Amino acid sequence: MDVSTILEGLNPAQRDAVSCDEQSMLVLAGAGSGKTRVLVHRIAWLMQVKSVSPSNIMAVTFTNKAAKEMRSRISGLLQFETKGMWVGTFHGLAHRLLKSHWNDAGLSENFQILDSDDQLRVLKRLIKEHQLDENRFTPKAIQWYINEQKDEGRRAKHIDDRNDPYEKTLIKIYSEYEKSCERSSHVDFGELLLRAHEIWLKKPDILEHYQDRFKYILVDEFQDTNTIQYAWLRLLAGNKTSLMVVGDDDQSIYGWRGAKIENIQQFSNDFPSTEIIKLEQNYRSTSLILEAANAVIANNPGRLGKNLWTDGERGKPLCLYAGFNEQDEARFIIERIKSHVGDDTLLSEQAVLYRSNAQSRVIEEELIRNGVAYRIYGGQRFYDRLEIKNGVAYMRLAYARNDDAAFERIINTPSRGIGHKTVEILRIRAKEDNSSLWSAAEALIAESKLTRRASSALQNFLDMILQFCAASKNLDLDGFSEHVIDKSGLIDFHGKEAGEKGLARVENLQELINATRQFEAEDENNILREFLDTAALDAGEQQADEHSDAVQLMTLHSAKGLEFPIVYLAGVEENLFPHKMSIEEPGRLEEERRLCYVGITRAKLHLYLTYAEMRRWYGQETYNSVSRFVREIPSDCINEVRINNNVSRPLSAGFSNSTLNEGSGSGLHLGQRVNHAIFGDGVILNIEGQDSNARVQVNFDNAGSKWLVASFANLKPI
DNA sequence: TAGGCTGGCGTTTTT
DNA sequence: CGCCAGCCTA
Numbered sequence: 001m002d003v004s005t006i007l008e009g010l011n012p013a014q015r016d017a018v019s020c021d022e023q024s025m026l027v028l029a030g031a032g033s034g035k036t037r038v039l040v041h042r043i044a045w046l047m048q049v050k051s052v053s054p055s056n057i058m059a060v061t062f063t064n065k066a067a068k069e070m071r072s073r074i075s076g077l078l079q080f081e082t083k084g085m086w087v088g089t090f091h092g093l094a095h096r097l098l099k100s101h102w103n104d105a106g107l108s109e110n111f112q113i114l115d116s117d118d119q120l121r122v123l124k125r126l127i128k129e130h131q132l133d134e135n136r137f138t139p140k141a142i143q144w145y146i147n148e149q150k151d152e153g154r155r156a157k158h159i160d161d162r163n164d165p166y167e168k169t170l171i172k173i174y175s176e177y178e179k180s181c182e183r184s185s186h187v188d189f190g191e192l193l194l195r196a197h198e199i200w201l202k203k204p205d206i207l208e209h210y211q212d213r214f215k216y217i218l219v220d221e222f223q224d225t226n227t228i229q230y231a232w233l234r235l236l237a238g239n240k241t242s243l244m245v246v247g248d249d250d251q252s253i254y255g256w257r258g259a260k261i262e263n264i265q266q267f268s269n270d271f272p273s274t275e276i277i278k279l280e281q282n283y284r285s286t287s288l289i290l291e292a293a294n295a296v297i298a299n300n301p302g303r304l305g306k307n308l309w310t311d312g313e314r315g316k317p318l319c320l321y322a323g324f325n326e327q328d329e330a331r332f333i334i335e336r337i338k339s340h341v342g343d344d345t346l347l348s349e350q351a352v353l354y355r356s357n358a359q360s361r362v363i364e365e366e367l368i369r370n371g372v373a374y375r376i377y378g379g380q381r382f383y384d385r386l387e388i389k390n391g392v393a394y395m396r397l398a399y400a401r402n403d404d405a406a407f408e409r410i411i412n413t414p415s416r417g418i419g420h421k422t423v424e425i426l427r428i429r430a431k432e433d434n435s436s437l438w439s440a441a442e443a444l445i446a447e448s449k450l451t452r453r454a455s456s457a458l459q460n461f462l463d464m465i466l467q468f469c470a471a472s473k474n475l476d477l478d479g480f481s482e483h484v485i486d487k488s489g490l491i492d493f494h495g496k497e498a499g500e501k502g503l504a505r506v507e508n509l510q511e512l513i514n515a516t517r518q519f520e521a522e523d524e525n526n527i528l529r530e531f532l533d534t535a536a537l538d539a540g541e542q543q544a545d546e547h548s549d550a551v552q553l554m555t556l557h558s559a560k561g562l563e564f565p566i567v568y569l570a571g572v573e574e575n576l577f578p579h580k581m582s583i584e585e586p587g588r589l590e591e592e593r594r595l596c597y598v599g600i601t602r603a604k605l606h607l608y609l610t611y612a613e614m615r616r617w618y619g620q621e622t623y624n625s626v627s628r629f630v631r632e633i634p635s636d637c638i639n640e641v642r643i644n645n646n647v648s649r650p651l652s653a654g655f656s657n658s659t660l661n662e663g664s665g666s667g668l669h670l671g672q673r674v675n676h677a678i679f680g681d682g683v684i685l686n687i688e689g690q691d692s693n694a695r696v697q698v699n700f701d702n703a704g705s706k707w708l709v710a711s712f713a714n715l716k717p718i
Numbered sequence: 719t720a721g722g723c724t725g726g727c728g729t730t731t732t733t
Numbered sequence: 734c735g736c737c738a739g740c741c742t743a
Contacts, residue, residue, distance in 0.1 A: 063732065091733045115733080189733045224732095257731065356729050361735095378731080415719065537733060557730050579729050595730080618728065619734035 006044050010037070017244075017277045018042045019049075024237075024271035026222075026264070027246040030308045031293070031601035032284030032563065035246055039218055040073045042244060043085075046216055047078065055084035056215040060233075062224055064089055064538045066561070070220070086214070090229050091189055092537055094196035098187070101206060105199045107187065110400045110529070113536035114186040117384065118405040119143060122186075125408075125427070126176050132169065146174050150190030151258040153197065153228045184404035184436060190228075197232045211238045222247030222267070226258040234270060243271065249304050250297050253557060253595050256588075264304065282308045284563050284604050286315020292607070292633045293600040299632055300590045308601070316606060317639045320630060323612040326359075326571075330366035332610060333568045337372060337551055340566055340606075347373060351552040351564040353599050355577040358617075359570060360553055367551065377554035382515075382540030387494045387505040391512050392535050394484045398468035399528055402436035411437075414493035417457040422450065438462075464488070477527045478517035485509050515540065556599045567603035573611040573624035596629040609638075674698060674715040676708070681718060 007015050014034055017027050018041045029035035043059065046052040061067045071087045086093055095113070098105050114122070123146075124139045149159065156175035161168045181187065187195065200207040217237055219225070222245035225233070237243045245267060252261040260266075268274040282290055290308045297303070323329030337350050352363055360376060367374045382388060390413055393406040412418045429440035429449075441458055444450050450458065464487065471483050485491060494505035519534070521527035552564065556577075571577055578592035600607060609630055615622050630638075672684045682700035696710045708715070 089733065095733095113733090192733080254731075256729085358728080358735095381732095417719095419719085539732080555730065576729095581729060591730095616734075 006041055006048060010034075010041065011281055013277055013279050013281070014038050014041075017279070018045050020244075020275055020277070022273060022275035023242050024267075024274045025244040026267055026274050026276045027244065027279060028264075028276065028304060028306055029246050029248055029279040030282060030306050031248065031251060031598070032282040033279035033308070034283060035248075035279065036070065036073070036220070038279065039220060039244075039246060040070065040077055042218065043074050044077050052216060053084065054082050056213065057218070058086040058093070058214045058216070058236075059088075059218045059220070060093060061087075061089055061220045064092070066220060067092065089537075090225075090232070091192050094192040094232070095533065095537060097196050097199070097210075098192065101199055101203075104203050104206060105195050107195070108185045111185045111187050112396060112400060112403055112406075113192070113533060114181065114188040114405060115384070115536055116143070116189070117389065118186075118409075119188050121408065122180055122405060123173070123177060126173055126180065129427075129431075130173065130176065132173070136166070137169065137173070142170065142173055145170050146177060147188075147190050148258065149174060150188075150194045151226045151228055153194060153231060155194070180404075183430075183434065184402055185400065186403075186405060193228045193232060197228055197235065200232075200235050207235065207238075210236060211241060214241060216242045217244070219243070219245040220247075223249055223252040223261055223264055224254050224259045225263050226260055230260065230263045230266070237271075248306075250300070250306065250594055251560065251598050253560065253591060253598060255591050278306055280306050280308055282310045282601075283312075285310065285601060286313050286605060288315045288317060288637050289600060289603050289607055292318055292637045293597050295634055295637075296593060296600065296629050296632045297597040300593050318633065318637055319606075319608045319641045320626075320638050321608065321610045321641050322626070323610060325614045326362045326612045326616065327366070329570060329610045329612045330363045333363065333570060333608070334366045334370050334372060336568070336608060337566075338370065345566060347549045347551045349564060350566040350568070351554065351559065351562070351602065352568045352570055353554060353556050353559050353602065354570045355556055355579060355595075357555060359576075363553065363570065373548065373550035374553055375548075375550040377552065378558045382508070382511070383535045383538070385505075385508055387490065387508050388512055388535075388540075390490055390494075391481070391485050391488075391509055392532065394465075394468060394488050394490075395472075395481060395528070396532055397438075397465050398472050398480075398484065399532060401438040401465070401469075404430075404437050407437045410488070411461060414489045416461060418454065418461065422454045422458065425450065472528055477519060477521075477531060478513060480528070481516040482513050485513060556595050559602050560598050563602055563604055565604045566606045566608075567599070568608045568610060569599050570610050571612070571615075572609045572627040572630050573615070574627055575622070575624050576615070576617075577627050577629070593629060596627075673718040675718055676700065676713060676715055684715075 007018060010018060011034075014037070017025065017038045027035070027038060029038065039059070043057060046057060047054065059067075059070055061070060067088050071082055071085075074082050074085075074087075086096070088096070098107060098111070102109050102111065120139050120143055123142050127134065127137055127139060127142065149155075156171050156178060159167075159171050159174075161171055181191065200210075214236065217233070219233065224247070233243070245264075247264060249261055249264050252259060255261060268276065285293075285308075287310050290310055294307055321329070321332050323332055333352060337347070340350060341347060354360060354363075357378070364374065364376070383392065390410060393409040396403050396406040397410065408423070411423060425444065426437050426440045429435075429444055430437050433440060433443065435443075441462060445455050445459055445462075448455070468480075468484050468487070472480050475483060491506055491509055494509065495502050497505060516531060519527070519531050521530045523530070556569075575583070577596070578589055582588035582592045611624070611626050611630075613623065615624065673681060674684060675681050676698065679698070679700040682698040684696055684698055696708050696713065696715065698708060698713075698715070
C-alpha cells in the first residue's frame with residue numbers, strides 16, 4: 001500500500017488530520033464526519049509513511065466495543081498484525097499497567113477487579129459495621145462519593161473535611177473501604193485509573209520507560225474523559241509524545257458521571273502548539289436533518305463551534321406526531337415501522353430512541369401485539385447477571401482464597417446451612433486478625449469455636465473450594481468452569497426458580513461455560529486470571545439475535561456512535577426530555593440539548609419525533625407540552641402528521657379543539673355496535689381522548705380490532 | 719430458609 | 734404504576 005491509498009477517499013480536513021506533523025492535535029469531529037475513519041487512517045499513515053513501529057503507538061477508547069472495532073479496522077486496512085500496539089480502554093490499559101508493575105503499585109500479584117455491584121456489597125457491610133445512620137448514609141450515596149473522589153484523583157487522606165461532620169464520616173468510610181480493598185486484594189474501576197496515575201508520580205523511571213515507548217498516542221471520544229483520565233494522559237504524553245485527541249463537545253453527554261467537557265478547552269492550553277482541525281462534512285444524514293440538528297445545538301452557549309453540512313440530498317421533512325397518550329404514540333410508531341417495511345426497509349434499519357428506559361415497555365407491548373421483532377440494547381450485561389456473578393465467584397474463590405467479595409457472595413448460595421450468624425462470626429474474626437474471611441473460617445474451625453453443625457457445613461464448603469482449586473490446575477478452562485458450575489449446585493439452585501426466569505438462568509450458566517470454551521488467552525498459563533479479568537472489565541457481548549432482522553430499541557445514550565436510516569425519537573416532551581431533574585438543576589439543560597443533538601444526528605433518511613399529550617408516569621396522569629427542543633427546530637423542517645389522513649400542517653397552527661365531532665359526546669360509548677364504511681360492523685372496545693383527538697378502538701366482525709380517529713372514521717351507531 | 723408482604727423509590731451507563 | 738430490597742412469618 002502506498003501513501004495515496006491511505007489518503008484516498010478522504011476529504012481535505014480528514015487528510016490534514018491523518019497526515020498532520022504537529023506534535024499535538026485536537027480533532028473536533030462532528031457527528032457522522034468520519035471520525036473513526038480518521039483515527040484508523042492516521043495509524044495506517046504513521047506505520048506506512050512514518051515507519052512507526054506498532055509498539056510505539058497507543059490508542060485509547062472508552063468501551064471495549066470501540067477498542068475491538070478499532071483494532072479490527074486497522075488490521076483490515078493494513079493487512080498485517082497490530083501486535084505490540086496498545087489499543088484499549090482507559091481501564092483496560094491501566095489494568096495492563098498495574099499487572100506489569102503490581103509490586104511498584106503496592107498490589108499483590110493476584111489482585112482482582114471489584115465491579116460496582118461487589119463494591120456496593122462491601123459498602124453495605126461497612127455501613128452496618130460502623131453503625132451509620134442508614135437514612136443519611138445510603139450505600140448508593142457513599143458509592144457515588146467514593147467513585148467521584150477517585151475520578152478526581154483524591155484519596156481519603158487528601159480530602160479536606162472542612163470540619164463538617166457529614167464529610168468526616170464519608171471520609172472515614174472511604175478510608176475503611178480502602179483498607180477492606182487492601183485486605184482482599186481488590187481494585188475497583190476508579191482505583192485502576194487512580195493507581196495507574198500514582199505509579200507514574202511515584203516511580204519516574206517507570207513513567208519514563210512508557211514515555212519513551214509511546215511516541216504516538218491517539219484518544220477517541222475525548223469529550224468523555226474525566227479528571228483522572230486526562231491527568232493520566234497528560235503525564236504519559238510528557239513533552240515528547242505526539243498526542244492526537246478526537247472528540248466533539250456537542251456530543252458530550254456523560255457529564256453526570258464525571259466527564260469533563262472542559263478538558264477539550266484545557267487541552268490547547270496544556271499543549272500550546274496544538275493544531276485544531278474541524279471535521280464538519282457529514283456523510284450520514286440528509287441536509288434537512290442536519291439543519292434541524294444545527295438549529296437545536298445552536299442554542300447552547302460556550303460551544304467551540306461547528307456547523308455540519310452535507311453535499312447530499314435535502315431529504316424529507318421531519319415528522320412530528322402528537323399522540324393522545326403513550327399507547328397512541330406507540331401505535332403510531334409501530335404503524336410507521338410496518339409501513340416502511342412495505343417500502344423495502346428492513347426492521348433492523350429502524351430504531352426507536354427514548355430518554356429513559358421506562359418508556360420502552362409500552363413500545364414493546366405494541367411491537368409484541370403486532371408481531372414485530374425487536375431487540376432492546378442495554379439492560380443488564382452478561383457478566384452482571386446474578387447467576388453469572390455467582391458462577392464467576394466460585395471461579396474467583398478457587399483462584400484466590402482471600403477474595404472476600406466472592407466468598408461472601410457464594411458462602412451460602414446455594415444454601416448449605418451457613419446462616420447470617422456464622423458469617424457474622426467470620427467477619428468479626430477476620431477483622432480481629434486483619435485477615436481474609438477464608439483464613440478466619442479455617443482458624444475458627446481449627447479452634448472449635450463454632451457449633452458442630454456450622455463447623456461441618458463450613459468445612460464442607462472449604463473442602464469444595466479447595467477441590468475446585470485443584471481442578472483449576474488440572475483441567476482446561478472450560479473443563480474447570482463446567483466442573484465448578486456442576487459441582488457447586490448452581491444449576492439446580494437457579495433451575496428451581498419460578499417460571500422462565502429459572503430456565504433463562506440455567507441457559508446463561510451454560511453460556512458461561514461456552515464463554516470459557518471460546519476464550520482465547522494471551523498467555524495460556526494465565527488463562528484463568530485473564531478470563532476473570534475479562535469477566536470484570538468486559539460487558540460480554542450480547543450476541544444473541546444480533547443478526548436477525550429486528551427493530552432496534554435503545555436509550556439516546558446508548559445510541560451514541562450508531563446510525564439508522566429511520567429513527568423514531570419518542571417522548572419529546574418537557575419533563576421527560578429534557579428530563580425534569582435536568583431542568584431543575586442549573587447547567588444540566590445544555591447536556592440534555594446535546595443528547596437531543598445526538599438523537600437527531602443518528603438518522604440518515606427519516607426522523608420521526610413523537611410525544612404524548614397525556615402520559616401515565618409512575619402511576620400518575622401527567623400532561624406535558626411538546627419539548628422545547630422541538631420548538632428550536634425551524635418549522636419548515638417539520639411536518640406535523642395526523643394519523644389516518646395525510647393532512648400536514650405547520651407546527652405553529654396548534655391544535656383545534658372544538659370543530660370536529662367528539663368521542664364521548666357523539667353518541668359513541670363502550671360496547672356500542674357501529675358501522676364503518678370499509679371495515680363493516682363492529683363493537684367499540686375503547687375510547688380515548690376527546691374532541692379532535694379522540695381515538696376509538698373497534699373490534700370489527702370481519703376486519704379485526706382497529707384503532708381509529710373518531711373524527712375521520714365516521715362511525716355510525718347501529 | 720423460603721416465600722410472602724410492604725414500603726420506598728423511580729434519568730442517563732461504562733469500566 | 735411496577736420493581737426490588739429487606740423484613741417478617743410459617
